[in-house]
Amino acid sequence: MAMPWRVYQMMMSKHPWKIQILTAGTLVGCSDVVSQQLIERRGFANHDTKRTIRMAAVGLIYVGPVLGVWYKVLDRIIVGRDKTAAFKKMLLDQFALAPCFLACFLAVASAFGGHSSEEIWLKLKKDYKDTLISNYYIWPAVQVLNFYFVPLVYRLPLIQVVALMWNTYLSWMANKI
Template sequence: MAAAAAALMKNGHLKAHLRHHSLHRFLQQSTKHSIPDPPVSAHKKMGNHLRHQFQQCKWCSPFPHFISRKTKELQFSAPTKISSIFSPRVSSSSPKFGLVGWYLGMIQTRPIATKSITSAFIYTVADLSSQTIAAENSEGYDLVRTLRMAGYGLVIIGPSLHYWFNLVSRVFPKRDLLSTLKKMALGQTVYGPTATTVFFSVNAALQGESCSEIVARLKRDLIPTLISGIMYWPVCDFVTFRFVPVHLQPLVSNSFSYLWTVYLTYMASLAKVSSS
């Protein structure tokens, strides 16, 4: 009985071996008649081998998806970041150009108010400097006089400079040499004498001087002041009209007017002239 069972088991193993051998020969014959694979370069074989090893590594398997996702994010975000660096809005709001950018924005949105406040500030500093240089009052600064100068810059000079420079730029839109000389001539013959006359008259009226006293003051101080202005303002006007944009011309003119206002406030503080 045991011998018969051993014979059956041996026969079963033999049949299984024959089936495996015939299947192996069939696969070899089908492989010979199949289309061969295209040749693979050495670099591609090496890359496939390294990729296979990298995928086999359990702790490295999350990295390919992570790297590709970060690469896509960088591709989409890089142009936005680069363009934002060179955009005017970001550059003007940076800490280095924050104050300048804010001031330029205020000139564009609220030009008259910005230029008026700038004029008031310059006239205030100029009057304090004039009082410091003169040092006539040992009791301290005349703050009422400083408020008069600040009010003149706020109410008269700031708005008038805004409209004057816009008018001149419309009459002579070019910034060549001939147009610049024409603008300078208009400033010396129209705006300068008018602004100086108004300044002396308003300042004297706020000090309580009568009309005859104001006229006497103008006869005494107006001509010498205009002569001094002819010696000072042409160079300033040439730089302003020739090289500065229209919306920044009042700022540059006020900057030049600092020294001029120191002299002007000194002339306005002279004793009044007797009407007789």
């Protein structure tokens, strides 16, 4: 385990942007596999591989870039890693980014799934509120710890690892009929 971690760290130091985005895409795709197999109990014979690829693409094209830029901006707006700075960053993250990010995630994932704009709007009306409330149960505490203890370059990958289960939930919400 030490060797893969060292390789990952080396790659992060050489290509942080690319590796963060690849990590996000990979883990969002893995979350869809978990969603289909553990939550939806599809079994591998009925696994929707195209859906998993679409969700990985959402991670690559949307989640990774948006969160990667957001964490950099947040560090410029609120300087420092003390408890007060971490708390302020969490507040901005949860009340400025999260509502918009989640709505866009559901819309992007639905659009990638071939849904019409009317279907996407109905999905948002139906699922957005529950998704945002669930977000507030989990992420404020995680983000305070993230902003307090984790260096900027590792925030997105760490959050994506923690988010494996959250993204499983999001994949289920984005793809349920």
